[in-house]
Amino acid sequence: MSLLTVRNLVIDYPGTRALDGADLDLAQGETLGLVGESGSGKSTLGAAVGRLLPPSARRGEGEVLVAGEPVFDLPAKRLRHLRRRHLGFVFQDPIASLDPTKRVGAQLRLVLGRGGDPAFHLGRVRLADPRVARSYPHQLSGGMAQRVALALAMAGSPELLVADEPTAALDSQVREEVSDVVFALAAEAGTSILWLSHDLPAVARRCDRVAVMYGGRVVERGPAREVLGRPAHPYTAALARSSPAAAAPGVRLAPVPGPPAGARRPAPGCAFAPRCAFAVERCAHERPAPVRVREQDVLCHRAAEPAVRAAQEVGA
Numbered sequence: 001m002s003l004l005t006v007r008n009l010v011i012d013y014p015g016t017r018a019l020d021g022a023d024l025d026l027a028q029g030e031t032l033g034l035v036g037e038s039g040s041g042k043s044t045l046g047a048a049v050g051r052l053l054p055p056s057a058r059r060g061e062g063e064v065l066v067a068g069e070p071v072f073d074l075p076a077k078r079l080r081h082l083r084r085r086h087l088g089f090v091f092q093d094p095i096a097s098l099d100p101t102k103r104v105g106a107q108l109r110l111v112l113g114r115g116g117d118p119a120f121h122l123g124r125v126r127l128a129d130p131r132v133a134r135s136y137p138h139q140l141s142g143g144m145a146q147r148v149a150l151a152l153a154m155a156g157s158p159e160l161l162v163a164d165e166p167t168a169a170l171d172s173q174v175r176e177e178v179s180d181v182v183f184a185l186a187a188e189a190g191t192s193i194l195w196l197s198h199d200l201p202a203v204a205r206r207c208d209r210v211a212v213m214y215g216g217r218v219v220e221r222g223p224a225r226e227v228l229g230r231p232a233h234p235y236t237a238a239l240a241r242s243s244p245a246a247a248a249p250g251v252r253l254a255p256v257p258g259p260p261a262g263a264r265r266p267a268p269g270c271a272f273a274p275r276c277a278f279a280v281e282r283c284a285h286e287r288p289a290p291v292r293v294r295e296q297d298v299l300c301h302r303a304a305e306p307a308v309r310a311a312q313e314v315g316a
């Protein structure tokens with residue numbers, strides 16, 4: 001059974017459509033990367049999974065199911081129960097998710113309840129030094145604070161961990177260490193991961209599947225290596241070409257051409273059409289329905305055409 005299902009989700013902030021009919025599925029035990037340029041809607045989608053959107057956000061259409069439960073239609077008590085039982089969250093800024101007035105051990109004891117063992121949970125995130133439990137958040141490095149936030153998020157053995165760029169603010173070596181801990185702990189605990197990221201090579205390496213967002217929709221999804229190595233959507237191909245790993249030494253990165261999607265008003269057709277080298281007239285006014293290309297589900301009118309498929313190969 002699908003652990004997470006997002007169907008045609010539309011979320012508006014005042015004056016901005018952040019999600020414009022997003023679709024996503026995540027199976028039990030799976031790791032799914034969610035990638036896309038800034039403003040494509042990743043954080044809004046991640047927050048919607050736990051109905052953790054800011055008060056100004058409005059759901060227009062669509063639904064989010066976690067373990068079959070309709071997150072947006074649950075009464076407050078059932079929603080709290082669902083969050084506790086099924087969901088854990090880690091964000092980019094760990095300090096913001098920790099209580100500055102309480103020592104780490106005390107924060108863990110609050111989550112774990114009586115009988116919980118903070119040292120065990122800190123050990124699971126490779127913080128074995130007993131001084132950590134006695135520290136206040138401001139006494140920790142960024143990487144250590146993020147591991148504490150992870151220990152708190154994983155303390156209730158959630159079925160799904162939503163990780164919103166938890167390593168983006170860390171330097172590269174610490175980033176790898178923290179990512180290792182997240183994926184190893186989730187694998188050990190049988191927890192699925194929704195991993196929001198700008199780091200395409202890391203997603204290709206670590207995640208089973210990937211979903212690529214553009215203009216508030218998931219425009220391509222499928223096995224991570226396949227999607228990022230042999231993209232089918234022209235946007236994914238442009239994104240993969242602009243990724244650091246795609247550049248040979250000394251060769252400048254190719255930026256995705258044109259300005260990013262302005263999400264202020266929903267696009268009548270494909271949101272990428274104004275930037276797309278393959279756009280034809282219908283792309284501007286007709287929304288693409290999903291097509292299957294190899295193992296990928298793609299929102300593009302032309303992705304299945306042989307000439308367009310060939311042109312998407314990275315480096316082509």
Ligand SMILES: Nc1ncnc2c1ncn2[C@@H]1O[C@H](COP(=O)(O)OP(=O)(O)OP(=O)(O)O)[C@@H](O)[C@H]1O
Pocket residue numbers: 013014016017018036037038039040041042043044045054056263
């Ligand atoms: N609290 C908010 N109020 C108003 N608009 C918002 C709010 N949060 C996000 N937005 C807008 O919604 C759209 C989607 O933003 P979101 O943060 O979900 O994208 P993102 O892909 O996570 O970006 P980033 O990678 O920069 O975090 C953007 O146009 C953004 O400006």
